[in-house]
Amino acid sequence: MKKPIKKVLFVCTGNSCRSPMAEGYFNFLSATGKTGVNSESAGVFAIDGFPPSAEAVKVMEEKGIDISSHKTRRLSQKIIDLSDIVIVMSDSHKREIERKFKTGGKGVKLLKEFDESDNINSMDIRDPIGMPVNVYRACFGEMKPLIENLLGDICG
Numbered sequence: 490m491k492k493p494i495k496k497v498l499f500v501c502t503g504n505s506c507r508s509p510m511a512e513g514y515f516n517f518l519s520a521t522g523k524t525g526v527n528s529e530s531a532g533v534f535a536i537d538g539f540p541p542s543a544e545a546v547k548v549m550e551e552k553g554i555d556i557s558s559h560k561t562r563r564l565s566q567k568i569i570d571l572s573d574i575v576i577v578m579s580d581s582h583k584r585e586i587e588r589k590f591k592t593g594g595k596g597v598k599l600l601k602e603f604d605e606s607d608n609i610n611s612m613d614i615r616d617p618i619g620m621p622v623n624v625y626r627a628c629f630g631e632m633k634p635l636i637e638n639l640l641g642d643i644c645g
Contacts, residue, residue, distance in 0.1 A: 499512050503534060505539060511632055518640050533582055541557070578600055
């Protein structure tokens with residue numbers, strides 16, 4: 490029997506844009522639905538202790554979700570071990586994790602694997618770092634239905 494998923498780990502590059510937005514939205518949905526599943530985030534090349542980008546905070550604030558207290562953290566074996574599934578934003582993140590860490594048979598999946606449409610041009614969620622807030626809005630807009638599908642698959 491497959492172990493139920495209780496902790497999702499979202500991984501991106503620096504843990505200041507995509508993964509904190511994904512973590513914040515996932516936890517908001519999970520709490521609203523009282524699912525008992527939570528998420529955390531980390532970055533394959535993150536430097537510990539920095540705040541999320543101001544643009545990521547603004548986009549999530551517009552959705553009624555506060556991620557301002559998030560602090561970046563570098564991905565480690567311990568963080569992976571404490572997670573049930575690892576969700577990455579790009580194929581390069583997946584390759585880096587598979588190269589550096591033992592995943593213990595848990596899934597390392599691209600967030601775009603939860604896309605139910607036929608309109609996938611790329612399997613990567615592009616990094617908005619250094620771009621204007623409208624690019625962050627578009628990034629979150631791309632991730633939003635994927636995160637909803639992920640949670641639906643977990644709690645299905």
